[in-house]
Amino acid sequence: MPFEPLLQYPDHLALEDEVLAWWDDEAVFDQLRERNSGRPTFSFMDGPITANNPMGAHHCWGRTLKDVFQRYKALRGFDQRYQNGFDCQGLWVEVGVERSLGLNSKREIEEYGLAEFNERCKERVAEYAEVITGQSRRLGMWMDWDNDYYTFSDTNIEYIWRFLKECHARGWLYKGHRSVEWCPRCGTSLSQHELINSYEELTHPSLYVRFPIKGREGESLVVWTTTPWTLPANVAAAVKPDAEYGLTEEGDWWAVERNSDATFVRRARGEELVGLEYEGPFDSLPAQEGVVHRVIPWDDVTLSEGTGIVHIAPGCGKEDFELSRVHDLPVLMPINEAGIFYDSYGEFEGRSTEDVEKPVVVELERRGRLVEAGSIIHRYPVCWRCTTPLVFRIADDWLISADEIRQPMLDANATVKWTPDFYSKRMDDWLRNMDDWNISRRRYFGLPLPFYPCNSCGRLTVIGSVAELRERATGGLDQLKELHRPWIDEVPIACECGAEARRVQEVGDAWLDAGIVPFSTLGWQNPEWIEHGYATGAAAGLTGADLPDHAYWEKWYPADWVSEMREQIRLWFYSQSFMSVTLTGLSPYKSVLTYEKLLDEHAREMHRSWGNSIDAAEALQNIGADVIRFMFCEQVPSQNLKFGYGPADEIKRRLLTLWNSVKFFVDYANIEGFEPGGEAPSELQPLDHWLLERTEQLVAEMTEAYERCWTPALIRSFESFVDDLSNWYIRRSRRRFWAGDEVALWTLWHALVRSVQTIAPVMPFLADFLWRRLRADDAPESVFLAPWPEVRQTDDRLLAEVAEVRRVVELGRQARGDAGLKLRQPLRRLVVQGAGPAQGHAGEIAEELRVKEVEFGPVEATELRVKPNLPVLGPKLGKELGAVRAALQAGEFEQLEGGGVRVNGREFTADEVLVERGAREGWALAEDDTLTVAVTTELDDELRLEGRVLDLIHQLNTMRKDAGLALTDRIRVTLPQADADLLAHEEWIKEEVLATEIRTDGDAEPQITKA
């Protein structure tokens, strides 16, 4: 047998294991890389995956897209790098290690020891890099797995140092004294790009508090706050100068607009209150000593919530801090890095912001300062890593100014082709609004910022390389095993003034690590290629990656293509663009494919705690890689994807059409001893011609979809082709296959091979599995080693003609279905209106739709039904409605131009009536934009008998299949006496079920035996 037979149904999991093992054994990927080596390049830059956990299902989305397009480009013969990247340092890894060690604060990390903690972080990265590699391979991702880049390599760090030195040289680097969002658990500030999307619905206290006005007995300002912990740091109250305020009978000042029920005994404009002094809520605290509380003007006071008087604590809020600069207010910062009150805060000392809520309320209540206490549910920012609610602190952070780079980055983005294209605008929006880049984190396992401020002369030295560090070091080099804390902290340098300068303690934002990779991995400005030169520091031993030379960088930079999820606009797309535009003035990528979020199949976010999360391991184990990949490719990337077992089963079901078609071919080819290969036979029939053209069309459509990175079109084209192949070509050619027609076999074989080739990047396992069964002896062993089929000119007239025939048939089926007439019941007449070239296919249409006559011409089997549009006409007509309705029902109306009607002498517009076209009695009807198809629904005895014959044929063929008979086996049939009238069609039945004889002396049910 030339073809290995297929199982009834595909076992996706088993065949994927088989193909994976075969790829390994035959080193298929290596062969492919070798074949393409030295050819034109396709440069893809992998955005690093964080090596901190196993992969989630959402990671499979990006990894699928990356692999699909790398495979496609490889099929087209492009040379590629295939370097995978791991993100290795920063808060992700630190928090992961803290959890596994049971540490819960920075103090505990320091007690544990930085050197040990650093080792645990590296172990964690190594562990999960291995897990992710295994899962990615199982997904079918072809990468150069032993030569990954790890962002914690010394080489990567050195490249960031160079970038930072350049920023310093341009005067962009500065230390900011600002109010920042702060995670008390992680003990660090967060930057703008870490805040977006990190909001949760939280319940907080809602307090209305009195601040008694000095020198005005019985009068108080009323402020509203949801952060009681900030009250001990209050220094001012802000009013809107042009708003109207009123004093209530109780002696409370409010904005009039915010307390409309109150009776005001006096009114004043905000500006009249400015300058008043008041008693602060906690004046007896040592921290409040000497503070004069006063009313300040602020145009931004909102009148949409609160009291119109805002409590100001410059140490606890961004705007508050800004106001302190304008009005020269004292800045009281009540909490330390861990969110704990300092000792100058009396009874609150040593407590957290949450712990002081109650004592604050109790104390205000006791002193009669509380107007009202309740609670509020609002969206509040939380730490994206540990979900602790954020607070504001004043911190000294290192920042890179965005002013000068903003426009060049916008210019660079204008050169990038985004898919879907509107994301280009999203990137622009981000760039227009980006703040200065806060690059410092007060943490441990991260990029050590190479900043050496001198206490003696005040100069800031930024070290740009290890060589420079060695040259300037005044000690500690012996113990410097890698560029990480604690070792790097033990290497002071000599300032130009001669004094010794020590490194600042901060580490860098992890997006610096990922942003530099277009330079560090490609050997920018590196004079000589260094083998394993990237595998330095913490990365040594984990990878064999080289540090290439500058010529290599020139060859591969910028990337032709990158692909990550949309949130990377404010993360990796941003950080690498920032760094690249700074260093080269160019965008680091020419085109981007980005995509949205992965949800569960009911469109809910996936959360482990909700029990609806599916990780990559589970998905791969239960669904299989091809189906997962198919699902991701089908998804329109600008929409959230609903991922789950339900949608996966649906895809498996759809994929059966391809499987069944291949199985059909293999079964008949084996009967006939068909040998695959060679050129198209010369004696093609019209349907063969069509399938060959249709196959060329598939190749053209798939090529075009890959070229524009639009995966939903891949799936649409592929499925539409398989449908044509199965439900038109095979269906219409069955008899030829039964007769062993070699021309039909060749044509079908060719179409199947092309469909497998063009879908191979999407479903590499199934494609290679089928390829290996279908391929001709002289074809490459793997579909990935075969060249991409050439795109040829197609016969569009022929394609349009058959497409129209298929539409007529589809509409005919729809009409029959709507009338409840199953397809095995022959009907008398079919009328098609609006057909063009399909008119030459009356015979095929009649056969497909089981009708005796097909007619082309106007369909008169319709009637117009007009009803009043009640919501419009009801009120207009009132009592008259009944008469109009009756006339419409009776068909006593006249159609007007523009869709209106005339009834009972009145005219109604198209909006006032509902017009439907329906089938007349005895007809069923279906239509699309251009075609109308009508069939007669009436049955006579002849039609009924034929319907029963077709039912019987179907039943007998099912029985043949269930009995496991070979396609060529002959049978004997015994029918019940009641079916004797069917023998009027004896020859027909015999032919359709391969029967040698039919008897009619049986029991209630038909029976078959092998002849």
Ligand SMILES: [Zn+2]
């Ligand atoms: Zn945190």
Ligand SMILES: [Zn+2]
């Ligand atoms: Zn100095």
